[in-house]
Amino acid sequence: MLNKKVTVKKVTNVLEELFPLKLAEEWDKVGIQIGSPKKIVENIVVTMEITTKVIDFAVKNKADLIVTFHPFLFNDSDFEVKPVQPWKKKIHSRLIKTGIATYSMHTAFDKEPKGMRLAALRKLGLEKGAKMIKGLEYGTLINWEGTLGQLMQLFKEKMKSSVTLTNVEKKRTKINKVAFIPGSGSIEGIQTAWKENDIDLVVTSDIKWSEWVTINEEGISIMEVSHIVEDVFTEHIYNFLTKAFKDINIHMIEFEPIIKHI
Numbered sequence: 001m002l003n004k005k006v007t008v009k010k011v012t013n014v015l016e017e018l019f020p021l022k023l024a025e026e027w028d029k030v031g032i033q034i035g036s037p038k039k040i041v042e043n044i045v046v047t048m049e050i051t052t053k054v055i056d057f058a059v060k061n062k063a064d065l066i067v068t069f070h071p072f073l074f075n076d077s078d079f080e081v082k083p084v085q086p087w088k089k090k091i092h093s094r095l096i097k098t099g100i101a102t103y104s105m106h107t108a109f110d111k112e113p114k115g116m117r118l119a120a121l122r123k124l125g126l127e128k129g130a131k132m133i134k135g136l137e138y139g140t141l142i143n144w145e146g147t148l149g150q151l152m153q154l155f156k157e158k159m160k161s162s163v164t165l166t167n168v169e170k171k172r173t174k175i176n177k178v179a180f181i182p183g184s185g186s187i188e189g190i191q192t193a194w195k196e197n198d199i200d201l202v203v204t205s206d207i208k209w210s211e212w213v214t215i216n217e218e219g220i221s222i223m224e225v226s227h228i229v230e231d232v233f234t235e236h237i238y239n240f241l242t243k244a245f246k247d248i249n250i251h252m253i254e255f256e257p258i259i260k261h262i
Helices: 008-018 051-061 087-096 104-113 113-123 148-159 187-196 209-217 227-243
Strands: 031-035 041-045 065-068 101-104 140-147 174-184 202-204 223-225 249-253
Touching: 008 031, 008 065, 008 101, 008 227, 031 051, 031 249, 041 051, 041 227, 051 087, 051 249, 104 113, 113 140, 113 148, 113 174, 113 227, 140 148, 148 174, 148 202, 148 223, 174 187, 174 227, 187 202, 187 209, 227 249
Parallel strands: 041 065, 041 249, 065 101, 174 202, 202 223
Antiparallel strands: 031 101, 140 174
């Protein structure tokens, strides 16, 4: 493909051939959020979140499009209606000024089997024997056959999750089957994974205190990892776009852990 003929819309069409936006949850703000679909694309940045660091990098590298996992805006005027996020208003202004387009994939990537599920399995090196979680449209069943402590170490080394919480009392507890739900696994999703699958442990992120109480009362064994595990999106989509558009400069910025275990 000649880069002079590639528009934002052409890039998103190629992405949507494998990750159709119709898969996304109704509440999700996927797709082009900022910028024109007709913009010519010569440089793309792939990242999990748009932050000050990302916009600095994008401007420096003359990016025409930023492809993200999480939507930068969950409402059209998100930067205005959320005064607790003033940094978004500054970034939004820079995106408009520079003409950089943004495109989010989020739950469309989550639900496609060749999306988050495959990216996570490859990163963990646990593709063999993995299956879909019965009763859920996202996540994956993993064969582990090791201890809880060993699984914690794997997530620390491969998924950058240095902070791990669990209601399992001993690290040496034997674990064979794991339901891994990247990102914020809802309490309903956790309960479904536990009840409808023969598993020893659920792994997910962002569990609220009230949910911890419910989980414990229902006898569900769980391990909470950092939301940063979803950053596997970045390398996965970077590789995909690099193969699809050989004449376009593709860059990626992997997210560094902001929650630390000290």
